[in-house]
Amino acid sequence: MDKQRQPAESQLQAKSPFELRVNLGRDVPESDVRSALASGEMGFVHSFTTGSTVDGPGVRVVAWTTGCQFRCLYCHNPDTWWLTNGVPVTLARATEEIRKYKDDLKIMAGGFTLSGGEPLMQDRFAVKLFTKVKAMGVHTALDTNGALGGRISDDELRHIDLVLLDIKNWNPEGHRKLTGMELAPVLSFAKRLAALNRPVWLRYVLVPGYSDNLDDIAQLARFCRELGNIQRVDVLPFHQMGRFKWTELKLDYTLADVIPPSKELVQHVCDQFRAEALKAY
Ligand code: SF4
Numbered sequence: 001m002d003k004q005r006q007p008a009e010s011q012l013q014a015k016s017p018f019e020l021r022v023n024l025g026r027d028v029p030e031s032d033v034r035s036a037l038a039s040g041e042m043g044f045v046h047s048f049t050t051g052s053t054v055d056g057p058g059v060r061v062v063a064w065t066t067g068c069q070f071r072c073l074y075c076h077n078p079d080t081w082w083l084t085n086g087v088p089v090t091l092a093r094a095t096e097e098i099r100k101y102k103d104d105l106k107i108m109a110g111g112f113t114l115s116g117g118e119p120l121m122q123d124r125f126a127v128k129l130f131t132k133v134k135a136m137g138v139h140t141a142l143d144t145n146g147a148l149g150g151r152i153s154d155d156e157l158r159h160i161d162l163v164l165l166d167i168k169n170w171n172p173e174g175h176r177k178l179t180g181m182e183l184a185p186v187l188s189f190a191k192r193l194a195a196l197n198r199p200v201w202l203r204y205v206l207v208p209g210y211s212d213n214l215d216d217i218a219q220l221a222r223f224c225r226e227l228g229n230i231q232r233v234d235v236l237p238f239h240q241m242g243r244f245k246w247t248e249l250k251l252d253y254t255l256a257d258v259i260p261p262s263k264e265l266v267q268h269v270c271d272q273f274r275a276e277a278l279k280a281y
Contacts, residue, residue, distance in 0.1 A: 007087045012097060014047030016242065017064045017077050017115075020245050021046050025066075025084040033083065034277055040124025043088030046117065047087065048097055054234075056141035056201070059112030062103050063094065063129075064112065067121035074162055074207050074241025074253050081118035088265040091125065095132045102136045111139025111161070120148035127152055130159040143203075147181060149189030154196060162231075166203045169211045170220040178210050187223075192228040202230050206261045206269055207238040213275050217272050224275035233273045233280040237261050 011024065025044050028036075037041035046064040053064050066086030079085050089097075098112050112133045112184070118127045119142060130140050143164040146159055167186055170176040175183035193200050202224055206212055222228045237260050246253035273280035 001197060007089055007093070011087050012045065012048050012089065014049055014064075016049055017062075017080075018241060018245075019047065020079050020248055021081055021087075022085045024087045028084065028153065029086050032088075036088070036125070037122060038124065038126040040122070040126075042082045042089050043091065043125035043129070045123050046077070046086050046187055047052060052113070055113040055115060055141065056111060056164060059105065059108040060110050060115045060141070061098055061105065062115050063098075064196050065108040065116040065119045065122055066154070068118040068145075069121065069147065069181065070110075070273065073178055073204075073210065074205060074238050074242075076239070077117070077238065077244070078245050079243070079248055083121065086117075088239045091128050091132070093256070094125075094129055096170070098129075098133055099136060105138050107254065110138075111141060113141040113143055113164070115143035115164075116178070118143055118145050118148065120151050123148065123151040127156045130156075134159045134161075144189075145179070145181075146186035146189040148161065148185075149192060150185070155200055157193075157196060161199065163198060163200045164203055165190060165200050166205070167220060167226055168205060170223070171213065174211065174213070174216065190223075190227060194229045196221050197229055199231050200227075200229050201232045201234060201253055203234050203236060204269070205236045205238060206266060207255070208258055208261050208265075210255075210258075212261065212265065212269075214268075214272065221273045221276040221278065222230060223279055226233055226272065230278055233270075233278050235266055235269050235273070235280060237266050 044066045052060040066080045067083035141162040172183045270280040
């Protein structure tokens with residue numbers, strides 16, 4: 001991508017990933033998209049946000065990539081499903097965007113998180129960006145659904161200080177129903193991270209009627225304890241904040257009538273993880 005086509009600051013920054021963004025990369029020729037994916041020299045990014053305190057330790061700058069192979073029924077950012085909804089941004093430009101904050105991030109014991117969408121849909125871009133950010137001395141975190149973990153090598157994983165891993169359902173059929181995809185590759189990545197002793201925070205979205213089976217959660221909690229590398233579990237109550245995007249994108253939103261879980265249920269699920277000696281919030 002030549003210099004003239006670099007995105008403006010206002011295109012890259014968003015107040016939150018809840019801003020609806022479509023077609024920002026639609027003019028990029030198919031051949032450029034393919035070579036970007038192969039080389040990692042260009043990525044597609046929904047936005048950069050600053051000041052997050054929920055996407056890893058401390059205060060974080062987060063880059064939200066576009067492209068996701070999952071179709072989670074509760075997804076609150078379905079505009080990130082398609083790669084070319086994102087802004088095309090060179091690796092150098094993305095690196096500069098993070099460099100601006102590096103001193104503050106260190107002072108605030110925070111760092112950089114690559115989220116999405118699914119960042120590993122752009123695995124070469126992700127690895128190259130993590131390598132650059134880590135070289136600045138900034139803590140790095142990958143927020144992933146885990147299914148494409150096989151795309152990054154053990155060596156490349158060393159540039160990622162923390163993996164925020166979503167396991168969306170312990171039951172394979174329930175996982176398929178909720179995400180449209182198989183559970184097995186996710187668990188295999190979880191086991192690989194454990195074998196490498198890489199730090200992981202588990203994220204579990206609690207959706208009434210879809211991921212609130214307490215027996216399944218108990219088994220998931222046991223699995224997490226046995227892994228031995230899960231530093232923390234975040235139980236995230238389902239919410240309706242992304243609903244407007246489904247409407248705007250004319251997608252069939254099947255969870256319209258689902259009510260967020262009660263505080264008591266969230267507490268109970270946290271307790272199930274705590275019963276396996278895990279820190280759960
Ligand atoms: S993995 Fe994340 S971005 Fe992809 S569909 Fe699920 S919630 Fe949405």
